[in-house]
Structures are given as structure tokens and as C-alpha cells.
Amino acid sequence: MSRCPVQRGPATAQTLSLPFVLKGPVHANEATVTYVIFGDRSSGAFSTEAALAEAGVEYEFRRVSLRDNAQLEPEFLKVNPSGKMPALVLPGGEVLTESAAILFTVAERHPDAGLLPPPGSFARAEAYRWIVFLACEVYPMVEIADYPARFAPEGAEAEALRVKARERIRERLLIVERNVAGPWLLSSGFSAADIYVAMFTRWRDDLGAEWVAQNPIPKLTAIARGVSERPRIAPVWQRHFGHQTPAF
Numbered sequence: 001m002s003r004c005p006v007q008r009g010p011a012t013a014q015t016l017s018l019p020f021v022l023k024g025p026v027h028a029n030e031a032t033v034t035y036v037i038f039g040d041r042s043s044g045a046f047s048t049e050a051a052l053a054e055a056g057v058e059y060e061f062r063r064v065s066l067r068d069n070a071q072l073e074p075e076f077l078k079v080n081p082s083g084k085m086p087a088l089v090l091p092g093g094e095v096l097t098e099s100a101a102i103l104f105t106v107a108e109r110h111p112d113a114g115l116l117p118p119p120g121s122f123a124r125a126e127a128y129r130w131i132v133f134l135a136c137e138v139y140p141m142v143e144i145a146d147y148p149a150r151f152a153p154e155g156a157e158a159e160a161l162r163v164k165a166r167e168r169i170r171e172r173l174l175i176v177e178r179n180v181a182g183p184w185l186l187s188s189g190f191s192a193a194d195i196y197v198a199m200f201t202r203w204r205d206d207l208g209a210e211w212v213a214q215n216p217i218p219k220l221t222a223i224a225r226g227v228s229e230r231p232r233i234a235p236v237w238q239r240h241f242g243h244q245t246p247a248f
């Protein structure tokens with residue numbers, strides 16, 4: 001299976017230190033003092049957590065197990081009716097979903113973190129372009145690769161669809177690879193787009209070792225390494241992806 005957060009390695013004390021399941025209901029009108037992230041290890045919730053960590057703000061991570069399909073439990077559906085993670089509860093209690101929208105919002109609420117280039121600049125437009133490209137052209141393919149039986153009859157047809165979805169993911173990541181300014185995705189420097197694309201490079205089952213060997217993605221790999229080494233993100237990276245070998 002290639003679920004984006006598949007538990008590939010042994011659980012460590014670090015990874016299990018997250019609360020295992022929802023601690024209690026969170027409603028849109030419940031006042032919270034810090035951000036609350038709902039997600040699983042190695043999932044799309046990495047991008048939310050990394051952005052908040054980079055911004056240097058407090059947050060709580062509530063673990064929703066994809067392996068146990070907890071995202072489809074009524075309790076989580078109250079948080080995100082589409083049964084997807086990440087979901088973010090803002091300090092005022094409002095619930096926000098969609099990983100790209102969350103990145104834009106965190107960047108806007110914490111401008112000093114420099115998660116996006118200055119408003120109005122072309123660099124900012126490019127950040128929007130690549131984050132939206134990943135959210136709209138790549139992320140939906142992950143659902144097809146992870147849960148093909150949602151889209152085709154179970155068995156050979158679903159498996160064939162999974163293969164096709166993975167091909168699209170690979171082809172589209174190569175488009176991003178060819179557009180990396182270096183060393184970061186944008187010529188203006190580090191941004192939330194780097195956090196986001198680094199996450200997609202970690203979902204190795206979607207890429208496949210053989211494909212990576214034949215289609216090196218050195219620029220995206222360098223971005224992933226750079227993101228993993230940012231002082232505020234490094235512990236987050238370790239919790240989500242540290243179990244992977246080789247790391248890059």
C-alpha cells in the first residue's frame with residue numbers, strides 16, 4: 001500500500017509522542033488558545049506543521065490514524081466533512097481545511113516568517129502557481145493511488161488505475177523539477193512552496209525506487225534536504241519522515 005502516511009518503519013518514542021486519536025470534539029465555535037492540527041505522521045499534515053513550526057508559533061498535533069481510517073469516523077468528519085487531513089483549528093476556533101489554503105493562511109497570519117514572497121510581487125504569484133499546481137494536479141492523484149477502489153471496480157481495474165495515477169504523479173513532479181530556480185523552488189528564496197513540494201518527494205511508494213533511479217530528481221531532493229535541515233522544521237521532519245531509509 002502506498003498511503004501517503006503509510007507506517008513504513010518502526011514506531012519510535014518520538015513519533016508516538018503525538019496524541020494517538022482525537023482527544024475530544026472540536027467545534028468551530030470552541031475557543032482554542034493555540035493552533036490545533038489534525039493529521040497523521042508522514043501525511044499532508046506535515047506541510048501544516050512545518051509551516052507553523054517555521055513561523056515559530058505554538059500548536060498542538062492531534063493524531064488521526066490513516067491506517068485505522070480514523071479520518072472517516074464521525075468525530076473527525078465534524079472537523080473536516082471531506083474526511084481528509086490536514087485540518088487546522090485556528091486560535092479563534094475556526095476550522096480550516098485544504099493544505100494549500102492552510103499554507104497561504106499561515107503565511108499571511110505570520111508574515112515575519114517569510115513563508116511567501118512580498119504581496120504583489122511576481123515571486124508571490126509564482127508561489128501561488130506551484131503550490132496550486134501541487135494541490136490540484138498532484139495531490140488528487142495521491143487519493144487515486146492510495147484508494148483506487150474509490151474510482152474503479154476493485155481488482156485489476158483499480159490496480160491499473162493506481163499505476164496510471166502514479167505515472168501522473170511522477171510526470172508532474174518532473175515538471176516541478178524542471179522549474180526549480182535553485183537552490184529553492186523560487187528564485188526569491190525559501191518559501192512554503194519548498195515545504196509543500198518536499199512533502200510530495202517523501203511519498204516514495206508513489207514514486208518507486210526504480211523510477212527514482214531512472215529519473216533522478218536532484219533539485220527536488222536538494223529542496224527536501226534543505227527543508228529537513230531548517231532548524232525549526234528539523235524536529236518536525238524527523239517525526240514525520242525520520243523513519244525512512246534512505247532519507248533522501
Ligand SMILES: N[C@@H](CCC(=O)N[C@@H](CS)C(=O)NCC(=O)O)C(=O)O
Pocket residue numbers: 004005043044045066071083084085086097098099100135139142143147
Ligand atoms: N485536498 C486535500 C487532500 C488531502 C488528502 O488527500 N490527505 C490524505 C492524507 S495525505 C487523506 O486525508 N487521505 C484520507 C482519505 O482520502 O481517506 C488537501 O490538500 O488538504
